[in-house]
Amino acid sequence: MLDVVNPQDGAISPAAARAADAVVKKIELRISSGELPDGAFLPAERELMLEYGISRTVVREAVARLASRGLLEARHRFRPIVRRPGYDAALSAVGGVVSHLLSQASGVKNLYDMRVFIEAALVRNAALHARKDDITALRQALAANEKAVPDSQSFYATDVAFHAVLYDIARNPVFPSLHKAFTSWLAPQWDRMLRSPERNRINYLAHRAIFDGIVDRDPDGAERALQSHLGAAWEYVRGTFLEPAREAPPNDG
Amino acid sequence: MLDVVNPQDGAISPAAARAADAVVKKIELRISSGELPDGAFLPAERELMLEYGISRTVVREAVARLASRGLLEARHRFRPIVRRPGYDAALSAVGGVVSHLLSQASGVKNLYDMRVFIEAALVRNAALHARKDDITALRQALAANEKAVPDSQSFYATDVAFHAVLYDIARNPVFPSLHKAFTSWLAPQWDRMLRSPERNRINYLAHRAIFDGIVDRDPDGAERALQSHLGAAWEYVRGTFLEPAREAPPNDG
DNA sequence: CGCCAAGTTAGGTCAGACCAAAATAGGGGT
DNA sequence: ACCCCTATTTTGGTCTGACCTAACTTGGCG
Numbered sequence: 398m399l400d401v402v403n404p405q406d407g408a409i410s411p412a413a414a415r416a417a418d419a420v421v422k423k424i425e426l427r428i429s430s431g432e433l434p435d436g437a438f439l440p441a442e443r444e445l446m447l448e449y450g451i452s453r454t455v456v457r458e459a460v461a462r463l464a465s466r467g468l469l470e471a472r473h474r475f476r477p478i479v480r481r482p483g484y485d486a487a488l489s490a491v492g493g494v495v496s497h498l499l500s501q502a503s504g505v506k507n508l509y510d511m512r513v514f515i516e517a518a519l520v521r522n523a524a525l526h527a528r529k530d531d532i533t534a535l536r537q538a539l540a541a542n543e544k545a546v547p548d549s550q551s552f553y554a555t556d557v558a559f560h561a562v563l564y565d566i567a568r569n570p571v572f573p574s575l576h577k578a579f580t581s582w583l584a585p586q587w588d589r590m591l592r593s594p595e596r597n598r599i600n601y602l603a604h605r606a607i608f609d610g611i612v613d614r615d616p617d618g619a620e621r622a623l624q625s626h627l628g629a630a631w632e633y634v635r636g637t638f639l640e641p642a643r644e645a646p647p648n649d650g
Numbered sequence: 651m652l653d654v655v656n657p658q659d660g661a662i663s664p665a666a667a668r669a670a671d672a673v674v675k676k677i678e679l680r681i682s683s684g685e686l687p688d689g690a691f692l693p694a695e696r697e698l699m700l701e702y703g704i705s706r707t708v709v710r711e712a713v714a715r716l717a718s719r720g721l722l723e724a725r726h727r728f729r730p731i732v733r734r735p736g737y738d739a740a741l742s743a744v745g746g747v748v749s750h751l752l753s754q755a756s757g758v759k760n761l762y763d764m765r766v767f768i769e770a771a772l773v774r775n776a777a778l779h780a781r782k783d784d785i786t787a788l789r790q791a792l793a794a795n796e797k798a799v800p801d802s803q804s805f806y807a808t809d810v811a812f813h814a815v816l817y818d819i820a821r822n823p824v825f826p827s828l829h830k831a832f833t834s835w836l837a838p839q840w841d842r843m844l845r846s847p848e849r850n851r852i853n854y855l856a857h858r859a860i861f862d863g864i865v866d867r868d869p870d871g872a873e874r875a876l877q878s879h880l881g882a883a884w885e886y887v888r889g890t891f892l893e894p895a896r897e898a899p900p901n902d903g
Numbered sequence: 904c905g906c907c908a909a910g911t912t913a914g915g916t917c918a919g920a921c922c923a924a925a926a927t928a929g930g931g932g933t
Numbered sequence: 934a935c936c937c938c939t940a941t942t943t944t945g946g947t948c949t950g951a952c953c954t955a956a957c958t959t960g961g962c963g
Contacts, residue, residue, distance in 0.1 A: 415726055416947070429753075441913060452948045454707075457914090461711065465718040466746040473668055474914055474955060484760075487747040493719045494740040507737075511824045518771035571764045669916070694944060705917045710945090727924060727945055905963095912957065919949090926943065933936090 420449055420459035428468055428479055439469060439477040466490070484574035495582055505586055512579045513627045516563060520607055520623045523566045524616040531566045532612055538562045539608050543601050549592035552600075559604050589637045596633075600626070673702055673712035681721055681732055692722060692730040718743065737827035748835050758839055765832045766880045769816060773860055773876045776819045777869040784819045785865055791815045792861050796854050802845035805853075812857050842890045849886075853879070 424445075427433045440448070445456045464471040467486035471477040480486065498504035523531065542555040557580055564576040603626035610619025677698075680686045693701070698709045717724040720739035724730040733739060751757035776784065795808040810833055817829040856879035863872025 425750075443913075453914095454947060454949095458710075458714070458946095461714055465714075466750070468750070476913080476956090482747050482750055484751065487744050487751060490747050491740050491744050494735050494743050497719070497721075497735055498737065498740060507822050507824050510822050514771060514775070514820065514822070515768065518767060518774075521771075522767070567767065569760050569763050569767070571760050696944075706945095707916060707918095711915095729925090729944080907962085908960090910957105910959075913954100914956090915952105915954085917950105917952075921948075922946085924943100924945085926941105928939100928941070930939080931937090933934105 416451055416455045417458040417462060420445075420451060420455060421462050423449065424459060424463060425468065428481070433479045435479055435481040437479045439479060441476070484571050485577060488574050488578035489581075491578070492582070499582060499586075505583070508579075508582060509627075509631060512583070513624065513631075515575070516560065516627065517620045517623055519563045519567055519572070520611060520619040521616040523563055524611045524614055524619040527566050527611055531562070534565070535559070535562050535608055535611065539601075539604055542604055546597045546601055547594050549594070549597060552592070552597045556600060556604075563607075586634060586637075590634045591637075600630070603629070669704055669708045670711040670715060673698075673704060673708060674715050676702065677712060677716060678721065681734070686732045688732055688734040690732045692732060694729070737824050738830060741827050741831035742834075744831070745835070752835060752839075758836070761832075761835060762880075762884060765836070766877065766884075768828070769813065769880065770873045770876055772816045772820055772825070773864060773872040774869040776816055777864045777867055777872040780819050780864055784815070787818070788812075788815050788861055788864065792854075792857055795857055799850045799854055800847050802847070802850060805845070805850045809853060809857075816860075839887060839890075843887045844890075853883070856882070 424433070424439075433439065439445075439460070442453055442456045442460070446453050449456075460469060460471060460477055463469040464477065467482040467490050468480060469477040470480050495504075495508070499508065523535075527535070538555065538559040538561075542552070542559050545552040545555045560580075561573065561576050564572040603622065606622035607619055607626065610616070610622050613619075677686075677692075686692070692698075692713070695706055695709045695713070699706045702709075713722060713724060713730055716722040717730065720735035720743050721733060722730040723733045748757075748761070752761065776788075780788070791808065791812040791814075795805070795812050798805040798808045813833075814826065814829050817825040856875065859875035860872055860879065863869070863875050866872075
C-alpha cells in the first residue's frame with residue numbers, strides 16, 4: 398500500500414527532494430541575510446559547487462531557477478548579479494508570458510482594458526484622496542506635458558510621466574511597478590501610433606481634464622475624463638494593428 | 651579567422667547565440683503550430699537531443715526556460731506537459747517572486763491593499779454594469795455562502811466563490827485569473843485566521859451588504875460595504891502574523 | 904602612460920555514465 | 934478474464950570530466 402500522494406498537488410505539493418532546490422534555498426538565505434548584498438557578484442559556479450558539495454549541473458540549475466525568480470540577474474556569459482527582488486522584478490518576471498499573450502489581438506485588448514479599469518479607479522482615488530503635494534506633482538507633470546506638445550518624442554515621455562503620478566498617489570508601491578509593466582508591455586503596440594502635435598494637443602487637453610477633475614475633487618468627472626481619454630487612444634491605435642476583432646481570449650483553467 | 655560578427659543587434663547587449671535559446675524557439679513553434687497540442691507530453695529529453703542534435707544539457711535548459719514561461723508544466727520527475735499559457739499561467743509565473751515579497755509583512759499589506767483597491771473598483775463596476783445573469787450568479791453565490799455559515803471549511807470556499815463572481819462580472823478574462831492569484835498568494839496568511847460560525851455570519855452579512863449595494867445600483871454603497879468588509883478582515887488577521895508594523899516596503903528601481 | 908596581445912578565469916556545451924522513480928510489461932492468484 | 938503485484942525498461946535527475954570560447958587579467962611594447 399504505497400501512498401504516493403500527489404493528488405491535485407493543490408497547495409503543498411510533495412515536491413520531492415530536488416538537489417537544486419536545497420541549493421536555491423541556501424543561496425536565497427545568503428541573499429536575504431545580506432551576506433550577498435544587492436548588486437554583488439555571485440561566486441563562481443565551480444566555487445559554489447565545491448562549497449555545497451554538488452555538481453555544476455545542480456549549481457547551474459539553481460542559478461537558473463533563482464534568475465527566473467528575479468533574485469539573480471544572469472546575463473549570458475557574465476557573472477550573475479544578486480538582485481533583491483521588488484515589485485518591479487515581480488512584474489517583469491511575467492513579461493515573458495505576457496509577450497505570448499500579446500501576440501493575440503485579444504490579449505492586447507484585455508490588458509489594455511485592465512489598465513483602463515485600474516487607472517479609472519486610480520483617478521477616482523486621486524480625486525478623493527490626493528494630497529497637496531500630489532496635486533503639485535500632477536500639476537508639474539501636466540505643465541511638462543503641455544510644454545512638450547510640439548515634440549512628439551518628449552511628449553510621449555511626459556505623457557507616461559503624467560500617468561505615472563496617478564499611480565504614485567495610491568501610495569502603494571505595487572502601483573508604480575504596475576505602471577512600468579503596463580507601459581513596457583503595451584509600448585510596442587503604442588509605438589506604431591502616428592503622432593503629431595495636433596494629436597498631442599488633444600491628449601494634453603484630456604490630461605488637463607483629468608487633472609481638473611482631481612483638483613475639483615470630482616471623482617466621477619475625473620474618471621469620465623480618463624475613460625474618454627484612454628478610450629479614444631484605443632480607437633486611435635487599434636486600427637494600426639487590429640484586424641476585424643477576435644474572440645476566445647486565451648484563458649486556461 | 652572567423653570574425654565573430656555581432657549581428658547588428660544595434661544596442662550593446664550582444665545577446666549572444668545561446669544554444670538553448672534556439673531550441674526554445676523551435677519548441678515554441680511546435681507548440682503554437684499545434685504540432686504539440688495543449689496537454690500533450692513533451693518528447694523525452696533524449697529524443698529531443700537527437701532530434702535537434704544537441705546535448706541533453708541544452709535540452710534541459712530549454713525545457714526549464716519554457717517551464718518558467720508557463721509553456722510547459724514540468725513537475726519533478728514527470729514528463730513535461732505542454733500548456734498553452736493563459737492569464738492564469740502568467741499570474742502563477744509571478745508566484746515565486748511574490749512569495750519572496752510576502753515574507754515581509756509590508757508585502758502582505760501592500761498586496762492586500764492592492765486587492766482591496768481592485769475589488770472596490772470591481773464592485774463599483776458591478777453596481778453600474780451588472781447584468782441580470784450576473785445578479786443571478788451573485789445571488790446564488792450568496793445563498794451558498796449563507797448556507798455554509800455553520801461549517802467554516804465550506805464557508806471559506808463559498809466566500810472565495812462569492813468574491814470570484816465579482817471578478818467575473820468585469821468580463822475581462824484577466825480578472826478571474828487575478829482573483830485566483832490573489833487568493834492563492836494570500837491564502838497562507840489567511841489560513842491562520844481562526845474561524846467560527848459567528849465570524850462567518852458577520853462575513854456573510856458583509857457579503858449581503860455588498861450584494862444589496864449592487865442590486866440597488868448603488869456603487870458608493872457597494873464599495874463602502876466592500877471596503878468595510880475587507881478592512882475588517884484585515885484587522886482580524888493582521889494580529890495573527892503581524893508585528894508592530896514595518897516600514898520600507900521592498901521596491902527596486 | 905596608455906594601448907594592444909598573450910595568459911588565465913569562468914560560463915556554455917558536450918559526452919557518457921549511474922541512480923532512482925515512473926511507466927510499462929509480465930506473471931500469479933481468484 | 935480480471936486485477937493485483939512484481940520484474941523490466943524508460944526516463945528524468947545528478948555526477949564526472951573534458952573542451953571551447955568569451956570575459957577578465959596581466960604584462961610588454963610603443
